Amino acid sequence: MADQSIPRVVENDSRAMQFWNITCQVTALASTACKTDVQRNVQAVAVFCGMGEIWRLETAAAQALDTAARLFVAGTNSREKTSKSFDEFVMKLLDNYPFDVSGASDNDPLKKVSLKKVHWLGSSSGINTVVQARWVVQKMQAFKFETVALHVSPYHLPRAYATLLKQMLIANVRFAIIPVSVRIAPHVEIPESGATAWQSGAGEVERYVKYVDDVATQAEFEEYFAWLYDQPIMKGLALS
Numbered sequence: 001m002a003d004q005s006i007p008r009v010v011e012n013d014s015r016a017m018q019f020w021n022i023t024c025q026v027t028a029l030a031s032t033a034c035k036t037d038v039q040r041n042v043q044a045v046a047v048f049c050g051m052g053e054i055w056r057l058e059t060a061a062a063q064a065l066d067t068a069a070r071l072f073v074a075g076t077n078s079r080e081k082t083s084k085s086f087d088e089f090v091m092k093l094l095d096n097y098p099f100d101v102s103g104a105s106d107n108d109p110l111k112k113v114s115l116k117k118v119h120w121l122g123s124s125s126g127i128n129t130v131v132q133a134r135w136v137v138q139k140m141q142a143f144k145f146e147t148v149a150l151h152v153s154p155y156h157l158p159r160a161y162a163t164l165l166k167q168m169l170i171a172n173v174r175f176a177i178i179p180v181s182v183r184i185a186p187h188v189e190i191p192e193s194g195a196t197a198w199q200s201g202a203g204e205v206e207r208y209v210k211y212v213d214d215v216a217t218q219a220e221f222e223e224y225f226a227w228l229y230d231q232p233i234m235k236g237l238a239l240s
Contacts, residue, residue: 015209018218023158025225030157030179032237038178039063041233042147046072046136048129048160052082052191053153054089055184060151061093063180064117069149072139074132075121082192087123129160130214133167140168140175147176147233153190154181155197159204162215165224169216174224176231 033039045067047060057073064071073090076083121127121135140148152160161179168174186197193200208215216224228234 015212016205019158019162019205019208021218022162022216022221025221026158026161026179027154027181029225030181033178034180036237038233038237039149039180040067042067042069042149042176042178043145044070044072044140044143044148045151046074046139046148046164047151048074048132048156049076049086049090050080051153051193052080052086053182053184054086056151056153056182057090057093059180059182060149063149063151070139070143070145071118072136072148073118073120074135075127076123077127078123078125080192083123090120129163130167130211133160133164134171136164137167137171137173141171141173145175146231147178149178149180151180151182153184153197154186155200155204157181159208159215162208162221165216165220166214169220169224174227176228176233178233 040063045060045064047056049056060073061071063069075090076086080086119139121132136148136150139145150157150161150164157179161177164177168177184197189196190200229237
């Protein structure tokens with residue numbers, strides 16, 4: 001018989017518990033959005049690259065191609081041992097991207113890929129999730145976009161979303177962030193770490209707890225989600 005002495009509402013404001021609540025809501029939104037046309041109606045597709053996980057970019061590029069949205073490829077940290085091979089994959093994939101190539105700049109690292117459609121942050125030793133998020137916010141501001149789909153592996157998605165939301169709030173702008181959980185099985189080995197998603201979750205919790213200034217709080221999520229679910233792109237997605 002279930003223990004009836006435990007109340008349904010338990011006071012716990014710890015950072016770890018905040019992250020649990022945020023993870024539940026981000027995951028729920030990602031799950032619901034993938035079953036509707038929400039993902040197809042965004043103006044931009046953003047992907048936080050890293051850890052040698054080529055599947056992040058593969059799914060983001062596929063959505064951008066399918067929807068004709070702009071693709072923001074937030075680059076990798078060059079100190080990662082998989083960075084060089086990942087960058088080569090990026091160039092190979094995007095160099096053959098079937099978008100209009102007119103107007104490509106000689107200064108663009110993609111060269112043959114149109115600046116009108118694909119934007120690549122590149123790789124450097126200073127790139128981390130905050131830098132990636134700040135760059136995406138800057139791109140959203142530059143194009144005055146109101147909707148973006150964020151592609152990240154499932155274990156990293158909640159913290160990546162929290163980081164992007166925080167940078168958006170810092171910039172004092174607001175746009176709809178639709179989380180997209182990359183379709184990869186949790187037992188698949190992550191190239192950079194050699195670990196699986198099962199083994200990587202605890203590290204994400206630790207980073208959320210530690211990086212206080214870099215991630216949105218539960219209170220900020222509550223206020224933002226109340227706004228988000230009232231936006232046109234979310235119409236009919238959930239009761240609100």
